[in-house]
Amino acid sequence: xxxxxxxxxxxxxxxxxxxxxxxxxxxxxxxxxxxxxxxxxxxxxxxxxxxxxxxxxxxxxxxxxxxxxxxxxxxxxxxxxxxxxxxxxxxxxxxxxxxxxxxxxxxxxxxxxxxxxxxxxxxxxxxxxxxxxxxxxxxxxxxxxxxxxxxxxxxxxxxxxxxxxxxxxxxxxxxxxxxxxxxxxxxxxxxxxxxxxxxxxxxxxxxxxxxxxxxxxxxxxxxxxxxxxxxxxxxxxxxxxxxxxxxxxxxxxxxxxxxxxxxxxxxxxxxxxxxxxxxxxxxxxxxxxxxxxxxxxxxxxxxxxxxxxxxxxxx
Amino acid sequence: xxxxxxxxxxxxxxxxxxxxxxxxxxxxxxxxxxxxxxxxxxxxxxxxxxxxxxxxxxxxxxxxxxxxxxxxxxxxxxxxxxxxxxxxxxxxxxxxxxxxxxxxxxxxxxxxxxxxxxxxxxxxxxxxxxxxxxxxxxxxxxxxxxxxxxxxxxxxxxxxxxxxxxxxxxxxxxxxxxxxxxxxxxxxxxxxxxxx
Amino acid sequence: xxxxxxxxxxxxxxxxxxxxxxxxxxxxxxxxxxxxxxxxxxxxxxxxxxxxxxxxxxxxxxxxxxxxxxxxxxxxxxxxxxxxxxxxxxxxxxxxxxxxxxxxxxxxxxxxxxxxxxxxxxxxxxxxxxxxxxxxxxxxxxxxxxxxxxxxxxxxxxxxxxxxxxxxxxxxxxxxxxxxxxxxxxxxxxxxxxxxxxxxx
Numbered sequence: 001x002x003x004x005x006x007x008x009x010x011x012x013x014x015x016x017x018x019x020x021x022x023x024x025x026x027x028x029x030x031x032x033x034x035x036x037x038x039x040x041x042x043x044x045x046x047x048x049x050x051x052x053x054x055x056x057x058x059x060x061x062x063x064x065x066x067x068x069x070x071x072x073x074x075x076x077x078x079x080x081x082x083x084x085x086x087x088x089x090x091x092x093x094x095x096x097x098x099x100x101x102x103x104x105x106x107x108x109x110x111x112x113x114x115x116x117x118x119x120x121x122x123x124x125x126x127x128x129x130x131x132x133x134x135x136x137x138x139x140x141x142x143x144x145x146x147x148x149x150x151x152x153x154x155x156x157x158x159x160x161x162x163x164x165x166x167x168x169x170x171x172x173x174x175x176x177x178x179x180x181x182x183x184x185x186x187x188x189x190x191x192x193x194x195x196x197x198x199x200x201x202x203x204x205x206x207x208x209x210x211x212x213x214x215x216x217x218x219x220x221x222x223x224x225x226x227x228x229x230x231x232x233x234x235x236x237x238x239x240x241x242x243x244x245x246x247x248x249x250x251x252x253x254x255x256x257x258x259x260x261x262x263x264x265x266x267x268x269x270x271x272x273x274x275x276x277x278x279x280x281x282x283x284x285x286x287x288x289x290x291x292x293x294x295x296x297x298x299x300x301x302x303x304x305x306x307x308x309x310x311x312x313x314x315x
Numbered sequence: 316x317x318x319x320x321x322x323x324x325x326x327x328x329x330x331x332x333x334x335x336x337x338x339x340x341x342x343x344x345x346x347x348x349x350x351x352x353x354x355x356x357x358x359x360x361x362x363x364x365x366x367x368x369x370x371x372x373x374x375x376x377x378x379x380x381x382x383x384x385x386x387x388x389x390x391x392x393x394x395x396x397x398x399x400x401x402x403x404x405x406x407x408x409x410x411x412x413x414x415x416x417x418x419x420x421x422x423x424x425x426x427x428x429x430x431x432x433x434x435x436x437x438x439x440x441x442x443x444x445x446x447x448x449x450x451x452x453x454x455x456x457x458x459x460x461x462x463x464x465x466x467x468x469x470x471x472x473x474x475x476x477x478x479x480x481x482x483x484x485x486x487x488x489x490x491x492x493x494x495x496x497x498x499x500x501x502x503x504x505x506x507x508x509x510x511x
Numbered sequence: 512x513x514x515x516x517x518x519x520x521x522x523x524x525x526x527x528x529x530x531x532x533x534x535x536x537x538x539x540x541x542x543x544x545x546x547x548x549x550x551x552x553x554x555x556x557x558x559x560x561x562x563x564x565x566x567x568x569x570x571x572x573x574x575x576x577x578x579x580x581x582x583x584x585x586x587x588x589x590x591x592x593x594x595x596x597x598x599x600x601x602x603x604x605x606x607x608x609x610x611x612x613x614x615x616x617x618x619x620x621x622x623x624x625x626x627x628x629x630x631x632x633x634x635x636x637x638x639x640x641x642x643x644x645x646x647x648x649x650x651x652x653x654x655x656x657x658x659x660x661x662x663x664x665x666x667x668x669x670x671x672x673x674x675x676x677x678x679x680x681x682x683x684x685x686x687x688x689x690x691x692x693x694x695x696x697x698x699x700x701x702x703x704x705x706x707x708x709x710x711x712x
């Protein structure tokens with residue numbers, strides 16, 4: 001057992017908490033455009049969902065850290081970010097308690113039970129979303145159209161049901177702006193991209209993962225989709241791929257830290273997303289694919305550790 | 316086509332650990348290190364595949380011939396026990412380090428519900444000899460996948476400051492639960508193409 | 512004298528509860544705890560097999576050669592499992608179907624082999640019987656506790672009876688695979704918490 005302690009993990013070995021606050025709140029800032037779009041399209045209830053999720057996340061972390069007699073770190077913004085991401089992943093018509101329950105689950109089980117910030121192996125917001133979908137499948141798919149709140153199906157659900165007539169699918173331009181049914185924060189590709197580019201510019205996320213993820217999705221959808229390149233674009237703009245690739249898969253805690261690892265990770269996410277979207281039971285595969293890649297990430301990291309200087313390969 | 320179907324179903328859709336709850340004891344007991352986990356997974360794969368074949372023969376040429384199908388449990392478990400004895404001897408000869416690493420968990424493959432489980436399931440599914448072995452092999456691969464992934468995660472968790480009450484088995488179960496949730500995504504995969 | 516017998520009986524219920532403290536018999540614990548009734552019946556079956564095998568093995572403990580004792584134990588256990596399997600199929604076919612493959616799998620339930628090896632082969636018949644009953648009932652209790660959480664939160668029922676109001680949003684995940692793992696993990700954690708407190712006290 002002792003030899004285990006000598007295993008060298010891939011860097012970073014030192015996770016500095018000093019800049020955590022800055023990182024977290026910058027990401028929150030990058031999400032503001034998409035969050036605002038959500039409120040514009042879906043109304044005040046969307047704002048309420050996000051506020052409740054954030055509040056529940058922060059409160060849960062506070063209570064747990066007090067109980068476990070650990071230092072209270074709610075000011076570092078990680079709980080805020082988790083709450084916001086979860087809130088943005090909810091359909092606006094879902095019951096208001098669902099974000100609260102999800103946040104409690106995300107913070108207590110997926111994050112704190114594993115030791116807190118930096119030690120979880122799964123993205124808390126996404127794991128919570130998957131849990132909510134499994135626990136309350138009906139409440140989690142109550143999609144409505146933006147602005148007039150009529151019950152509708154997401155573009156992916158329509159595509160899954162097999163309606164071949166592209167006239168009934170939303171226009172690609174609508175999907176880009178966000179004028180479609182979906183969860184609060186995932187509909188506006190435009191707003192998400194703005195945030196994403198900002199984060200890449202600030203060097204807070206590695207471009208490799210979103211590029212690999214989105215690239216794989218586009219290529220595979222174009223090959224296997226009914227409409228060639230149009231299918232490719234459709235699948236880029238539909239569902240949670242944008243928010244997933246930019247804001248969730250890039251979580252540096254739950255993704256590999258090696259460059260090669262990140263390419264593999266991104267491609268893997270894209271591959272599984274398309275597999276589920278095209279050939280699985282669920283219309284959307286983003287949550288599952290990222291979670292599955294979260295699980296594989298430690299192994300990917302292990303096998304892509306770069307050779308240390310001077311090290312010679314054993315014959 | 317059925318060959319591929321059974322393979323995909325066994326590994327992803329009906330994963331023995333995350334869906335069927337078979338093989339949990341070694342899954343939790345031997346998943347702290349990736350190398351050991353893989354070693355156990357491979358050993359179990361061998362046992363499950365061969366056991367599937369042998370028990371099928373026993374079922375169709377002995378139990379049913381003599382009209383004693385109710386002896387299935389006794390007969391099958393004896394086959395498994397003998398097989399594990401054999402594998403133990405082989406591993407001891409071929410890789411003493413693996414033998415040491417697996418320790419008491421090697422003879423415990425006999426009590427691994429996955430092994431006896433798949434042999435019974437094969438008969439229930441009315442597979443022929445070939446597909447029974449394919450199913451044994453595929454299910455074992457699912458086990459191998461699960462235990463390897465778990466080891467990867469647990470190695471990462473080895474440095475975490477998990478709350479005391481949750482250390483050990485509770486955390487292992489919680490982790491497995493989260494993994495099971497992720498595996499849900501594979502439900503219904505390729506269902507239009509699969510022949511089972 | 513009385514104390515020893517009582518202690519053996521209660522050992523399996525609390526101190527060395529096979530599921531909660533020894534963490535044995537995990538496979539059925541995940542599978543049959545989606546409903547309290549299932550946990551109840553599995554508990555009954557395991558108690559029966561465990562007690563009978565403990566008794567028989569104890570009676571034969573001086574006779575069974577040490578080198579082949581494990582296969583002998585297995586045959587004895589398998590015989591009793593076959594008996595309960597056939598009896599269930601005849602008298603309670605619905606529950607037999609629900610418990611499915613986990614009935615024959617009782618033969619590889621680590622609890623039974625573990626008790627045979629560590630207790631029945633070394634103690635007299637009466638003590639072995641008490642150990643069997645205690646461990647079996649402890650297992651049954653543990654199963655039912657886990658199942659209570661899962662069934663109430665996941666189905667709104669307890670033993671099939673509706674206990675939560677109509678509007679209760681059941682969390683389906685609880686009666687599915689992930690819920691099984693999570694519930695068992697959290698229950699084990701809670702018990703560890705209590706046990707640690709007692710130790711510190």
